[in-house]
Amino acid sequence: MVAPPDNDVLWARALHFSYRDGSPALSGVSLGVQQGEILAVTGPRGSGKTALLRCLSGQAPARQGEIWFNSVPVHTMGAQARERLRRDRFAWIDPTPSLVPELNVWENAALPLMLRGTGRRRAKTAATEWLERLDIGALARKRPHQLVRAERQRVSIARALAPAPTVLFADEPTAPLHRADRTQVLRTLTNAARSHGVTVVLAGQDAESAAFADRTLTLLDGRRVNTVHLPPVTEPEGRAACSLSV
Ligand SMILES: Nc1ncnc2c1ncn2[C@@H]1O[C@H](COP(=O)(O)OP(=O)(O)OP(=O)(O)O)[C@@H](O)[C@H]1O
Numbered sequence: 001m002v003a004p005p006d007n008d009v010l011w012a013r014a015l016h017f018s019y020r021d022g023s024p025a026l027s028g029v030s031l032g033v034q035q036g037e038i039l040a041v042t043g044p045r046g047s048g049k050t051a052l053l054r055c056l057s058g059q060a061p062a063r064q065g066e067i068w069f070n071s072v073p074v075h076t077m078g079a080q081a082r083e084r085l086r087r088d089r090f091a092w093i094d095p096t097p098s099l100v101p102e103l104n105v106w107e108n109a110a111l112p113l114m115l116r117g118t119g120r121r122r123a124k125t126a127a128t129e130w131l132e133r134l135d136i137g138a139l140a141r142k143r144p145h146q147l148v149r150a151e152r153q154r155v156s157i158a159r160a161l162a163p164a165p166t167v168l169f170a171d172e173p174t175a176p177l178h179r180a181d182r183t184q185v186l187r188t189l190t191n192a193a194r195s196h197g198v199t200v201v202l203a204g205q206d207a208e209s210a211a212f213a214d215r216t217l218t219l220l221d222g223r224r225v226n227t228v229h230l231p232p233v234t235e236p237e238g239r240a241a242c243s244l245s246v
Contacts, residue, residue, distance in 0.1 A: 004068040008032040009199050010056060010167060015065035017051050017222075025051035026062070027222040033167075038190055038200040040213035048222040049203035053169045056201060057090050058082035070166070087116060091160035091168045093189075095175040097152040099144040099159075106131060106140040109158040116163060123162075130158035134188055150181040157189050167199045174204070186212045 004011035010033040017026040025048045033039050041049050054060040056067060058074050061082075067074040069089070074082065086092075091112070099108045109127035114120060131137045134154045144152055153173060160168055173189060174182035190212040193200045202209050210216040218225050 004071060005032060006071070007034055008068075009035045009037075009070055010201070011066075011068045012056060013066045015052070015055055015062045015067070017048075017055050017060065017062045019051075025222050026055065028065075029219070029222070029224055030065075031217055031224070033199055033201060036194070036197045036199055037215065038193060038202060038213045040210040040216040041201060041203045041219065042205065042207070042210055042216055043219035044205060046221075047219040049205075049219060050171055051222070052219065053171050053201060053203055057092060057167075057169045058086050059092075087112075089166045091163065091165035093153075093156055093160050093168070093170040093173045095172040097144075097149070097156040099152055099155055101144055104141050104143055105136070105147070105155050108144065108155055109162055112159060112163050118163075126162045127158060130162045130192075131155070133192060134158050150177055150185060153177065153181075153185055154188065157185070157192070161192055161196065161198065164196065165198060167201065168193060170200060170202045172203050172205065174208075182208060 011031070013030045015026050015029045018024050029048070029052060031039075041052055043049055051060070055062045058067075058077070062075060065075065069085065074085065077085070100111065103111065106124055106127050109131055110120075110123035113123035113126055118126070128137065128140060131140055134157060136151055136154045136158070139147060139151060139155075144155070147155070157173070160170075170189065174185050177185060186208060190200065190202075192198075202213060204210070
């Protein structure tokens with residue numbers, strides 16, 4: 001077994017992953033992410049971005065390959081240890097903000113902290129600070145249904161950052177937003193992560209995610225490629241043709 005480099009907070013080698021029905025999603029992907037780095041994972045639909053983030057974050061065990069977090073092997077951990085790792089060190093943002101409808105904005109943002117055992121008062125303070133940093137402090141007492149989607153996505157960013165995760169996995173966090181909202185949410189997310197030294201693995205189909213990242217890793221059909229040229233043509237399936245150089 002090759003040991004990962006010391007300065008990589010996350011390191012993976014030759015990952016293979018298939019969905020339950022046998023659909024292959026990753027075929028031998030290797031990567032390293034340094035502490036505080038923002039890595040964009042780009043590629044067309046179905047290229048394996050979500051599968052990669054799910055494997056790296058311990059949500060889905062890879063069929064083959066190694067994943068190391070801070071020099072600790074994740075690929076040999078049992079389900080409970082992976083669950084603890086995800087709760088204590090990682091955070092996740094989905095394309096569609098899923099908030100608890102019965103809770104108000106600050107309670108939603110404070111929820112992961114309270115689930116980790118932080119007292120309500122301290123959790124509220126931390127959540128409120130993040131809501132203010134993300135310019136939605138005034139919405140703290142509103143319920144999710146009273147917010148527009150971009151505001152709800154900011155709440156999910158606050159919820160992800162409030163527990164001070166070591167690594168934030170953001171799976172196409174701006175996919176459902178308008179262009180102006182996308183840029184603003186990406187800027188907010190990456191600025192907040194940089195100012196707190198949070199490592200980010202950011203999946204996105206567009207070049208915009210890459211523009212906010214320190215480095216880009218591109219996937220095509222579950223493999224890393226050096227460049228993918230996507231013609232500006234919308235095909236009926238929404239899946240653009242690709243030319244690549246590996
Ligand atoms: N739940 C699932 N069950 C079976 N196959 C799946 C499932 N989700 C995705 N796939 C397939 O696995 C491959 C990789 O999908 P994945 O969602 O990881 O790619 P992606 O780059 O994140 O795509 P998108 O941009 O559409 O989210 C694709 O061929 C996809 O069709």
